[in-house]
Amino acid sequence: xxxxxxxxxxxxxxxxxxxxxxxxxxxxxxxxxxxxxxxxxxxxxxxxxxxxxxxxxxxxxxxxxxxxxxxxxxxxxxxxxxxxxxxxxxxxxxxxxxxxxxxxxxxxxxxxxxxxxxxxxxxxxxxxxxxxxxxxxxxxxxxxxxxxxxxxxxxxxxxxxxxxxxxxxxxxxxxxxxxxxxxxxxxxxxxxxxxxxxxxxxxxxxxxxxxxxxxxxxxxxxxxxxxxxxxxxxxxxxxxxxxxxxxxxxxxxxxxxxxxxxxxxxxxxxxxxxxxxxxxxxxxxxxxxxxxxxxxxxxxxxxxxxxxxxxxxxxxxxxxxxxxxxxxxxxxxxxxxxxxxxxxxxxxxxxxxxxxxxxxxxxxxxxxxxxxxxxxxxxxxxxxxxxxxxxxxxxxxxxxxxxxxxxxxxxxxxxxxxxxxxxxxxxxxxxxxxxxxxxxxxxxxxxxxxxxxxxxxxxxxxxxxxxxxxxxxxxxxxxxxxxxxxxxxxxxxxxxxxxxxxxxxxxxxxxxxxxxxxxxxxxxxxxxxxxxxxxxxxxxxxxxxxxxxxxxxx
Numbered sequence: 001x002x003x004x005x006x007x008x009x010x011x012x013x014x015x016x017x018x019x020x021x022x023x024x025x026x027x028x029x030x031x032x033x034x035x036x037x038x039x040x041x042x043x044x045x046x047x048x049x050x051x052x053x054x055x056x057x058x059x060x061x062x063x064x065x066x067x068x069x070x071x072x073x074x075x076x077x078x079x080x081x082x083x084x085x086x087x088x089x090x091x092x093x094x095x096x097x098x099x100x101x102x103x104x105x106x107x108x109x110x111x112x113x114x115x116x117x118x119x120x121x122x123x124x125x126x127x128x129x130x131x132x133x134x135x136x137x138x139x140x141x142x143x144x145x146x147x148x149x150x151x152x153x154x155x156x157x158x159x160x161x162x163x164x165x166x167x168x169x170x171x172x173x174x175x176x177x178x179x180x181x182x183x184x185x186x187x188x189x190x191x192x193x194x195x196x197x198x199x200x201x202x203x204x205x206x207x208x209x210x211x212x213x214x215x216x217x218x219x220x221x222x223x224x225x226x227x228x229x230x231x232x233x234x235x236x237x238x239x240x241x242x243x244x245x246x247x248x249x250x251x252x253x254x255x256x257x258x259x260x261x262x263x264x265x266x267x268x269x270x271x272x273x274x275x276x277x278x279x280x281x282x283x284x285x286x287x288x289x290x291x292x293x294x295x296x297x298x299x300x301x302x303x304x305x306x307x308x309x310x311x312x313x314x315x316x317x318x319x320x321x322x323x324x325x326x327x328x329x330x331x332x333x334x335x336x337x338x339x340x341x342x343x344x345x346x347x348x349x350x351x352x353x354x355x356x357x358x359x360x361x362x363x364x365x366x367x368x369x370x371x372x373x374x375x376x377x378x379x380x381x382x383x384x385x386x387x388x389x390x391x392x393x394x395x396x397x398x399x400x401x402x403x404x405x406x407x408x409x410x411x412x413x414x415x416x417x418x419x420x421x422x423x424x425x426x427x428x429x430x431x432x433x434x435x436x437x438x439x440x441x442x443x444x445x446x447x448x449x450x451x452x453x454x455x456x457x458x459x460x461x462x463x464x465x466x467x468x469x470x471x472x473x474x475x476x477x478x479x480x481x482x483x484x485x486x487x488x489x490x491x492x493x494x495x496x497x498x499x500x501x502x503x504x505x506x507x508x509x510x511x512x513x514x515x516x517x518x519x520x521x522x523x524x525x526x527x528x529x530x531x532x533x534x535x536x537x538x539x540x541x542x543x544x545x546x547x548x549x550x551x552x553x554x
Contacts, residue, residue, distance in 0.1 A: 013117060020113055030103045031096050034224065038216035039093035041246050045216075046089045049242070053082045088239065092213040209237045216244045223249035233280070234260040241265070241285075248272030259283050259303070271295030282306050282326065294318040305329050305349070317341035328352050328372075340364030351375050351395075363387035369413075374398055386410035397421050397441075402448075409433035420444045420466065426451065432458040443468040443489060457481030465507075468492055480515035482507075 010016050031039075057078050062071040210218065215236060222230060223246070230253060241264040248269025250256075255278040263284040271292030273279075279296070282305040289304075294315025301324045309330040317338035324347045332353040339348075340361025348365070351374040358373065363384030370393040378399040385391075386407025393416040401422040408414075409430035417431075418441040425448045431437075432455040440459070442449065443466040450471045457478025464487040472490070474497040488507035495503055498513040 017113070017117070020110070024106055024110065027103060027106065028099060031100050032217070032221075034220035035096060035213075035217045036100050038220045038244075038246065039096045039213055041220075042093045042213055042216045042244055043090050043097075045244050045246075046086050048245075050082055050086045054079065057082075089212055092211055093216075096213060209235055210240070211237050212240050212244070215240060216246060219244060219246045219250065222253070223251075226252040228252055228254045228275075230255070231257040232261070233257045236261040236263075238262050243267055243270075245269045251275060254278065256280070266290055266293070268292045274298065277301065279303070289313050289316075291315045297321065300324070302326070312336050312338075314338060320344060323347065323367075325349070335359055335362075337361045343367060346370065348372070358382055358385075360384045366390065369393065371395070374418075381405050383407045389413060392416065394418070404428055404431060406430045412436065415439065417441070423448050425449060427453050427456075429453045429455055432456055435459060435461060437462055439464040441466040443470065445470055447471055452476055452479075454478060460484065463487065465489070473497070475510070475514060477514065477518050480511055480518055482511055485511060 010019055057075055060075070062068065210232065215232075218230075221227075227250070230250075236258075239262075241262055243258070243263065243266060245267045246269075247267060248271070250273055252275055253273050254275055256273065256276060257278075257280040259280045260283040263281065263286060266281075266286065266289065268290045269292070270290060271294070273296060275298060276296050277298050278301040279299060280301075280303045282303045284307050286304070286307040286309060289309065289312065291313045292315070293313060294317070297318065297320070299319055299322055302319070302322060303324075303326040305326040306329040309327065309332060311332070312327075312335075314336070316336065319342060321344050322342050323344055325342070325345060326349045328349045329352045332350065332355055335350065335355060335358060337359050338361075339359060340363065342365055344367055345365045346367050347370040348368060349370075349372045351372050353376055355373065355376040355378065358378065358381060360382045361384070362368075362371075362382060363386075365388060367390055368388050369390055371388075371391065372393075372395045374395055374397040376396075376399055378396060378401055380401060381396065381404060383405045384407075385394075385405060386409070389410065389412050391411055392413050394411075394414065395416070395418040397418050398421045401419060402425060404419065404424070404427065406428055407430075408428065409432075411434045414434045414436055416439040417434075417437060418439075420441045420443045422445055424442060424445040427442055427449075432453050435458055437459050438461055440462060441464075442452075446469055448470075449467075450473070452467065452472060452475065454476045455478055456476055457480065460481055461484060462482050463484050465482070465485060466487075466489040468489045469492040472493045473495060475495075485507040488503070488510060490503050490510075497517070498510050502509055502513045
């Protein structure tokens, strides 16, 4: 509103009405009902979070080596930071509630103005507020300079505009100001879009990200519309570090993607998403999961990769319908024994953690097809790995594994095995009974591995074999049986059999060489008969002479 017009002279009722309408129109659009509810809930959320932080600060105890005054300064700074963060988080919500209060106050002003001009003659005679006359017919065209006959109050509801104006990259629409019969603008009440809310509307081309209040508003609307799919990948502002408690209202939600944001903590109410089958939270800063995550019993896909998790809640064992679990790129030192309860799990990715041991209970994952544990601190694999007869892919690159379990022979479905960049000294003969293997990588074990198992030829399905960067000098004779081999990497080995130039010609050249070598050896062994030694010949001649002498004596 132009401040220069505040002292403008108004000489007629029509001018006063026009000025009242102009001031009313100058207000920003009125917040939606759900936005107001979200703002109130958000403020309660922040207050509760603040209280928890203050209690945590109060529980902190001073070390005997820290001066009391210095410790108090730290405590006061922590409280001050919580208060500052609280004001920042509530700022937008308070602004929205203030706007709603202003609209409510202006609605009262409009009503008072309508009452004042409802009966001009009565109003001018005694100055009292007149009683409301019978409704007058609405004018055909409402204008700011309406005639006195058109300024009477009308009970007719404002006409719903044809065009719905979407604002804040959101789900809300607001009607354009319509006029009562008295010439005053009708209260601008928000309306909802009829179309179902989808994340696509929020991740459009404008690139605008959602603040905490907008996220809370989205949750409120989604809950009322029973939304099933929300995708907020990289759609939250950097200041959104936690999710509102109201997220627990999304009981109809099936898929939720909150990946690539800055979320630090999940609320306990996350357990209210009882219909959820897919939850993607990768690339956030989550340090701990609430126990209530165990209430997501319908969860099939869970991605928690690239966070800051150092442990998993015991309630994880309840996710018996989980088929895909990604825990990669966290700070996990161990996997809990409860991992064995995930009987439906088909894919488990725990690469890039600090895991030193895979629990024996892993054998309980009877549906597991893919296990990736690269870039950890594993020293061995449990013997129970052999119980997972469904396992097709096992990758444990970049660990400290020295030997493989003998139970590898039981992996009847294994197709890919990668144990490169470890400390393997040998490959067990039992592995050669896993005859379904298609890809085998034992490369880059450097000075530790000096040979391959003699029965490697049993792996007749093998198509790719990597033994590079080891100390292997001779390939076993059974290598000739690997007729399907199409990729063979053997560089940086002191190979003598076959010669290096043969190895460089490709896998089938090596197979053929080993086949020819074995056939040549067999042929020579059949052609060359063993000759009697000089000792044997002497013994033979002496024995003959004894026989002759004995005959002469007789």
